[in-house]
Amino acid sequence: MFSLMSQCADQLEQYLEKLSSKNEPVECCELMAKYTTNVIGTCAFGIEMYSLSDEDSEFRRIGRLIFAPTWEHSVRFRCVQFLPQILCNLLSYIVPKTEVTKFFTRIVIETMDYRDANNIVRHDFIDTLRELKKHPEKVGDIDLTDYVIAAQAFVFFGAGFETSSTTMSNALYELALNQEIQDKLREEINDEYIRHNGNFTYENIKKMNYLDKIFKETLRKYPSVPYLQRKTTSSYTFGSTKVNIPKGQDIWIPVYAIQRDPDIYPKPDVFDPERFTDEVVQTRHPMFYLPFGDGPRNCIGARFAVYQTKIGLIKILRNYKVETCEKTQIPYINHPKTHILQSENGIYLNIIKINQS
Numbered sequence: 001m002f003s004l005m006s007q008c009a010d011q012l013e014q015y016l017e018k019l020s021s022k023n024e025p026v027e028c029c030e031l032m033a034k035y036t037t038n039v040i041g042t043c044a045f046g047i048e049m050y051s052l053s054d055e056d057s058e059f060r061r062i063g064r065l066i067f068a069p070t071w072e073h074s075v076r077f078r079c080v081q082f083l084p085q086i087l088c089n090l091l092s093y094i095v096p097k098t099e100v101t102k103f104f105t106r107i108v109i110e111t112m113d114y115r116d117a118n119n120i121v122r123h124d125f126i127d128t129l130r131e132l133k134k135h136p137e138k139v140g141d142i143d144l145t146d147y148v149i150a151a152q153a154f155v156f157f158g159a160g161f162e163t164s165s166t167t168m169s170n171a172l173y174e175l176a177l178n179q180e181i182q183d184k185l186r187e188e189i190n191d192e193y194i195r196h197n198g199n200f201t202y203e204n205i206k207k208m209n210y211l212d213k214i215f216k217e218t219l220r221k222y223p224s225v226p227y228l229q230r231k232t233t234s235s236y237t238f239g240s241t242k243v244n245i246p247k248g249q250d251i252w253i254p255v256y257a258i259q260r261d262p263d264i265y266p267k268p269d270v271f272d273p274e275r276f277t278d279e280v281v282q283t284r285h286p287m288f289y290l291p292f293g294d295g296p297r298n299c300i301g302a303r304f305a306v307y308q309t310k311i312g313l314i315k316i317l318r319n320y321k322v323e324t325c326e327k328t329q330i331p332y333i334n335h336p337k338t339h340i341l342q343s344e345n346g347i348y349l350n351i352i353k354i355n356q357s
């Protein structure tokens with residue numbers, strides 16, 4: 001899996017060569033979304049997405065549609081959040097299927113049929129879905145229709161690419177604003193490059209401490225999922241107070257607010273990777289850092305996200321310097337309408353080639 005990710009990162013590097021030669025500011029949210037679309041397509045679906053090389057890639061177009069902050073999306077999202085399940089189920093039969101639903105149903109069913117007909121096994125996400133289709137008893141009384149199967153693929157794709165791509169573009173934004181942090185990271189990348197003859201493996205990347213601290217601080221300051229949702233399974237009263245949350249209550253856990261609380265993270269708007277040294281981390285309650293959630297329904301793609309982000313950043317920063325430009329929005333403005341935390345006007349940066357031996 002990691003080697004497939006690494007190939008996508010190599011394609012990103014080639015694409016950057018083309019982009020940087022234009023000497024124009026680059027919109028990094030779109031750039032990173034193209035990269036992570038490529039990674040998820042290659043690793044999870046076994047489909048070459050061409051999202052970097054092809055400006056009109058179908059997958060990238062659908063990816064944009066999923067997260068477009070439109071009225072229709074808002075209404076659908078709120079219905080799922082607030083209407084009783086039974087009403088939602090009923091509505092799903094009445095409301096017409098969107099282009100995204102049709103696209104995912106077609107692509108997933110076609111890919112599964114193609115693999116069945118040609119005896120192809122890749123041990124990826126599509127194979128897991130094929131396995132479930134062959135053995136529906138494994139999912140109890142859930143009716144595994146084509147729509148239900150496509151919905152699993154949709155969640156995986158939707159949850160996987162935009163969260164990671166915004167994390168990458170936010171990291172680049174902070175590195176452009178904090179050149180000394182960028183230089184220090186490049187030093188670590190170059191040391192690793194020399195130590196391992198240019199071969200960045202999963203194991204090597206795991207040992208890169210400074211990169212890890214930057215990754216964590218990026219998700220501290222910009223948690224892609226700004227709040228978590230839960231329903232209480234029992235009534236709970238806080239300490240010696242009378243504040244009570246009754247059983248069955250829907251609650252939102254405000255990750256963004258916790259991770260920007262000055263009592264927990266002093267000077268929360270300062271980007272400081274040193275908040276994530278082992279010693280400092282031990283002084284904080286573990287629930288004060290929740291970018292991937294926690295408990296049995298936490299993010300299943302966390303490790304995938306960590307490595308696609310890190311290998312992508314390594315490939316960019318080894319050969320390119322990122323700098324702010326006239327089009328860079330400073331300070332960062334949160335988009336008021338998106339569900340995933342994003343900057344309102346994109347992240348424009350100069351990406352300048354540096355000569356490495």
Ligand code: HEM
Pocket residue numbers: 040155156159160161163164167219223224225228229290291292293294295296297298299300301302304305306
């Ligand atoms: C930086 C990148 C990512 C972030 C910040 C992130 C964050 C999250 C968060 C906060 C949740 C909810 C957890 C909870 O409620 O406790 C979640 C759920 C989920 N994530 Fe991620 N995620 C990322 C990348 C990915 C990737 C790459 C994939 C798949 C390849 C993925 C797949 C999922 C799925 C399927 C769920 C739903 C799990 C469930 O409901 O049981 N995520 N993610």
